[in-house]
Amino acid sequence: MRRDPPAPRETRASGGARPRAAAVAPWAAAAAAMVAATALAWAAEHAGLPGTAPLVYVVAIVLGAARLPQRAALLGAMLAVVANAYVFVPPRFAFPTQPQDFFTATVFLAVALVVSSLTSRLRTVADLADRRARHAEALRAVAQALGDAEHEPDVVRAAAEAVGAAVGGTARVVRVDVASGVVSPESAPADADAGPTDAERAAARDATASRAPVVRADGATTVVAARVARREGTARVLVARTPRAAAHPDEPLPVLESAAALVREALERARLAELARRAEVESRTERTRSALLRSVSHDLRTPLAVVLGAATHLADRGASLPEAQRTALAREIEREADRLNRLVGNLLSMTRLDAGAVRVAKEWQPLEEVVGAVAARADRLLPGRPLVVDVPSDLPLVPLDAVLVEQVLINLLENAATHTPAGSEVVVRARAAGPTAVVVEVLDRGSGLAPDEREAVFEPFRRGRDGEGRKGVGLGLAVCRGIVQAHGGTISAESRPDGGAVFRFTLPIEGAPPAPPMDAPDAPRGPA
Amino acid sequence: MTGPGPLALVVEDEPAMARLLASILGSAGYRTFVVATGRDALAQAATRAPDVVLVDLGLPDRDGIDVVRALRAWMRAPILVVSARGQEQDKVAALDAGADDYLTKPFGAGELLARLRVALRHAARGPSGDVATFAAGDLHVDVERREVRRGGTDVHLTPTEWKLLAVLVRHAGHVVLQRDLLREVWGKAAEAQGVGHYLRIYVAALRRKLEDEPAQPRWLVTEPGVGYRLRDEA
Numbered sequence: 044m045r046r047d048p049p050a051p052r053e054t055r056a057s058g059g060a061r062p063r064a065a066a067v068a069p070w071a072a073a074a075a076a077m078v079a080a081t082a083l084a085w086a087a088e089h090a091g092l093p094g095t096a097p098l099v100y101v102v103a104i105v106l107g108a109a110r111l112p113q114r115a116a117l118l119g120a121m122l123a124v125v126a127n128a129y130v131f132v133p134p135r136f137a138f139p140t141q142p143q144d145f146f147t148a149t150v151f152l153a154v155a156l157v158v159s160s161l162t163s164r165l166r167t168v169a170d171l172a173d174r175r176a177r178h179a180e181a182l183r184a185v186a187q188a189l190g191d192a193e194h195e196p197d198v199v200r201a202a203a204e205a206v207g208a209a210v211g212g213t214a215r216v217v218r219v220d221v222a223s224g225v226v227s228p229e230s231a232p233a234d235a236d237a238g239p240t241d242a243e244r245a246a247a248r249d250a251t252a253s254r255a256p257v258v259r260a261d262g263a264t265t266v267v268a269a270r271v272a273r274r275e276g277t278a279r280v281l282v283a284r285t286p287r288a289a290a291h292p293d294e295p296l297p298v299l300e301s302a303a304a305l306v307r308e309a310l311e312r313a314r315l316a317e318l319a320r321r322a323e324v325e326s327r328t329e330r331t332r333s334a335l336l337r338s339v340s341h342d343l344r345t346p347l348a349v350v351l352g353a354a355t356h357l358a359d360r361g362a363s364l365p366e367a368q369r370t371a372l373a374r375e376i377e378r379e380a381d382r383l384n385r386l387v388g389n390l391l392s393m394t395r396l397d398a399g400a401v402r403v404a405k406e407w408q409p410l411e412e413v414v415g416a417v418a419a420r421a422d423r424l425l426p427g428r429p430l431v432v433d434v435p436s437d438l439p440l441v442p443l444d445a446v447l448v449e450q451v452l453i454n455l456l457e458n459a460a461t462h463t464p465a466g467s468e469v470v471v472r473a474r475a476a477g478p479t480a481v482v483v484e485v486l487d488r489g490s491g492l493a494p495d496e497r498e499a500v501f502e503p504f505r506r507g508r509d510g511e512g513r514k515g516v517g518l519g520l521a522v523c524r525g526i527v528q529a530h531g532g533t534i535s536a537e538s539r540p541d542g543g544a545v546f547r548f549t550l551p552i553e554g555a556p557p558a559p560p561m562d563a564p565d566a567p568r569g570p571a
Numbered sequence: 572m573t574g575p576g577p578l579a580l581v582v583e584d585e586p587a588m589a590r591l592l593a594s595i596l597g598s599a600g601y602r603t604f605v606v607a608t609g610r611d612a613l614a615q616a617a618t619r620a621p622d623v624v625l626v627d628l629g630l631p632d633r634d635g636i637d638v639v640r641a642l643r644a645w646m647r648a649p650i651l652v653v654s655a656r657g658q659e660q661d662k663v664a665a666l667d668a669g670a671d672d673y674l675t676k677p678f679g680a681g682e683l684l685a686r687l688r689v690a691l692r693h694a695a696r697g698p699s700g701d702v703a704t705f706a707a708g709d710l711h712v713d714v715e716r717r718e719v720r721r722g723g724t725d726v727h728l729t730p731t732e733w734k735l736l737a738v739l740v741r742h743a744g745h746v747v748l749q750r751d752l753l754r755e756v757w758g759k760a761a762e763a764q765g766v767g768h769y770l771r772i773y774v775a776a777l778r779r780k781l782e783d784e785p786a787q788p789r790w791l792v793t794e795p796g797v798g799y800r801l802r803d804e805a
Contacts, residue, residue: 377679384677388657404796407768409775411786416795418787432786436779440768446659446796559769560757562731 069111073119076103081126088131096131097147104151108158120155124148178298181209185302189309198313199229202281202306209302210295212264212285215239216271216306219251219278229279242266243282251278256300263287267295269303272310281306342386346379353379381423385457389518392450393503396525403447403529407440407556410473410481416445417452418471424456427465433472441481441550447526448550454519455485455546462544463489476549480532485546491538500536523548576600577622577691582612582638583653584631588676592625592653595680601687609633609641616642623690628654628665636668643669649690653678659796666748666797673746673797689744689803705740707790707803710781712740719781726780731756735773739791739801748798774799 080103084096100123108116128144129136188205192198199216206214216229217239226244239247242261249257250268259266265287271279281303285295353372361369395401411434421430452471459469467488476482492500503521520536527534527548534548579596583589584607593603604619606612609630616624624642628635639650652665655676662673671690674683705712709722714737719726728736734756739747752770754762761769774793778785792800 380677406765407771409771411775412771412793413795415786415788416793419792434786436775436785440771445793449795556768557766559731559766559772562729 069115070118073107073111073115074122076107077119077122077126079103080123081130084131096127100127100151101154104155105158108155109162111159113156113159113163116155116159117152120151121148123151127151178301181298182301182305185209186305189305192309193313193316195310195313195317198306198309202302202309206281206283206299206302206306209298210267210283210285212283212295214281214283214299214302215243217243217247217280217282219247219280221251221273221276221278224248239282240266240284243268243284247280247282250280250282256296256303258296260287265295267299269299271303271307279306279310343383346383346386349379350376350383378423378426385453386518388450389454389522392522393518393525396522396529401447401525401529403444405442405444405530408443408445408448409436410434410438410441410443410483411436413443413445413448414452414471414473414483417449417456420453421456424453425460425469428460428463429468430456431468431470433470435473438473438475438481439478439552440556441552442554442556443530443550444526447529451523451526451548452483452485454523458519458546459485459487459489459544463487467543478552480549480551482547482549486539486543487545488543491542491544492536497536501534520546576602578602578604578619579687580612580616580619580621580624581605582609582624582626582630582635583607584627584629588627592683595683596687599684599687607631609635609638612638613641616646616648620648622648622694623687624648624650625653626650626670628652628656628661636664639665639668639670647694649694651686651690653683662794662797663748663750666746671745693745703740705743705801705803710790712736714740721781728777728780731773732777732780735770736777736801739799743801744803746794746798746800750798752798770799 077100080099084099087095087099104116104120104123107119111119124144124147125138127147128141129138132141132144132147185202185205188201189198192201203213203215218227218229219225220227226239226247228238240261242259242264243266246257246259246266246268249259250270251273253270256267256269259268261284263286264284266282266284268280268282271281273279281299283295283299353376357364357369357372357376364372392401414432414434417424418430418432456469456471463469469488470484470486472484472486474482474484501520501524503518523546524534527550531551532549534546536544536546539545576599579601581589581592581596581603583592583605589605589607593605596603604615604621606615607630609632612624612626612630615621624646626635626638626642630638635652635654639652642650649671650669652662652670652673653676654661654665654673657675662675665673671693672686674686703713703715705714711720712718717733719728719736735752738752738755749767749770750762753767756773757766757769774791775785778788778791781791782788790802792802794800
């Protein structure tokens with residue numbers, strides 16, 4: 044939709060010789076038109092249509108005036124006067140001397156003047172309309188770019204790019220400290236340069252104090268600055284630099300003024316959106332907190348009740364209790380305290396994951412080792428349930444944070460323990476999924492998962508569907524998801540076709556670890 | 572042990588925890604002396620010459636790590652850090668400062684006593700620490716003679732596996748920092764290169780040769796994020 048007026052583009056595009064040709068062209072065209080008109084009128088007279096010559100000339104003058112610059116049109120008209128008098132007005136082939144020749148001359152020149160000034164006015168109007176259309180188009184592009192920007196830094200960056208394109212130069216947003224006049228760039232033009240030039244800084248300073256945009260000439264470029272917003276002693280200014288256009292030195296001005304308004308709106312929108320986001324986060328945090336308090340009051344108190352009950356019983360009646368019962372009570376305290384400890388661990392992890400404070404220290408690890416460390420604690424995690432570990436020893440090394448992935452496995456086993464009948468088997472299985480990932484599965488023989496639970500189980504403070512007998516604040520699986528995602532992996536859960544549930548997570552493998560130095564296959568035996 | 576039991580200096584500012592530690596230690600034949608501040612810890616360690624020191628990291632007057640470092644500067648007795656700070660970097664920092672072992676709160680009484688036994692046994696062996704043999708279960712290692720037997724049959728190790736095992740045997744029962752293992756087996760450069768997976772590859776290989784179930788090791792256990800430990804009692 045972009046229309047450039049043809050003439051300026053031609054001059055801009057042409058080399059050294061062409062402009063001279065282009066300058067001569069209108070005059071030549073005017074002369075040629077009159078030669079052609081003379082020929083036509085001559086032909087018409089000899090075809091038996093006398094007296095038509097002035098009409099033919101008028102047509103030629105009108106056409107010339109409509110197409111050519113005014114001066115060329117006037118030359119054409121003069122040539123027509125001379126040609127008409129010389130060729131067609133008796134005495135033929137004599138130069139104009141008759142009064143009617145002067146009359147013809149007046150008419151021809153008047154026609155040329157009127158038509159060419161009308162045309163020139165039309166051209167100016169068309170040119171203006173064209174520039175307006177281009178401005179509108181440029182601003183539309185700016186508006187669109189700004190519309191896609193959500194956060195303030197995005198707005199600033201989009202403004203610099205889009206406004207630069209709109210004015211056919213570069214643009215940037217700068218911050219001006221009103222009191223000190225210090226200008227600091229907020230966004231740089233795409234080709235990272237040395238920062239705002241002196242002229243840009245000066246224009247930006249001037250613009251902070253002025254409602255209207257400021258124009259400054261800087262060598263072969265024009266610098267335009269428009270204030271975007273001013274708040275608390277600092278102003279944001281949109282500064283653009285374009286090559287100076289001879290015809291319209293102030294060309295970027297209206298575009299920049301409107302663009303500044305667009306940027307102001309976009310920044311305001313980003314600010315409000317940020318406020319809304321913060322409010323949303325706060326209310327979500329609030330909801331989570333109250334869910335946490337509800338859960339904590341139940342899930343922490345249940346094991347505490349067991350601990351307190353067993354401990355007081357032991358203290359008060361320990362001496363009279365049979366040995367086996369004393370031990371059983373102590374073990375009960377141990378188990379519940381253990382559970383409390385894991386609960387606190389998960390609460391801490393969740394907080395740290397939420398706050399983004401978890402640093403994933405990935406190192407190349409054999410999964411076998413991580414699973415082994417967890418399996419070593421299977422007695423406490425899965426009381427009364429056999430654990431089957433199915434991890435091939437030839438699995439590739441996986442970049443992972445052993446401490447965190449261990450916690451994932453611990454939580455998954457604890458989850459299995461709370462959702463399966465005693466005596467049922469739990470399997471930890473790992474497989475390579477092509478060269479770029481491993482899949483780890485924890486399979487149980489519990490009640491499985493309803494389809495709508497598959498996602499929901501990973502939300503914090505969710506419990507399984509049968510309320511009673513469930514333990515843990517429903518944090519364990521949320522922690523799993525947080526950790527797996529922090530590794531760039533995914534976690535999912537579903538029912539097994541033959542009963543029970545499977546929790547599955549993937550860990551991506553990127554690149555390969557450097558191989559250790561070569562080692563001889565066997566050591567020499569015997570004393571060294 | 573004959574005569575009075577070994578003296579344990581307990582540096583713990585939580586009265587309940589201090590009482591519990593004293594009770595557990597007392598029942599196992601230790602004499603205990605409890606202090607609540609780092610300052611007292613340094614003073615009492617100097618005057619009482621304890622056989623072992625238990626240090627909590629969260630002390631009211633100064634960081635437990637500093638206490639460990641100050642004690643280690645002149646004291647040979649083993650130092651066991653007992654702390655609720657469970658982050659791996661805390662453990663590494665404590666071991667770096669000169670602690671012999673690290674126990675995260677909460678812990679079981681049995682685990683505490685086992686760690687103490689290991690620490691005391693080490694101290695009894697003297698500072699040279701070149702223990703050449705290791706025996707646990709059906710596993711027998713003689714570093715001097717480069718001999719490994721498992722259930723009566725010889726086990727063949729590669730030179731690198733040997734180096735690794737020798738370091739672990741020398742510190743049997745204690746956790747050895749991953750960094751220290753890397754340095755001792757592959758040299759100073761490896762320590763800086765972040766090639767911790769060399770270690771894990773060779774540990775996995777060793778486990779396949781030494782353990783009945785390599786995936787659930789009984790002797791060569793991982794201390795996640797810290798290092799490895801060759802357990803000398805199951």
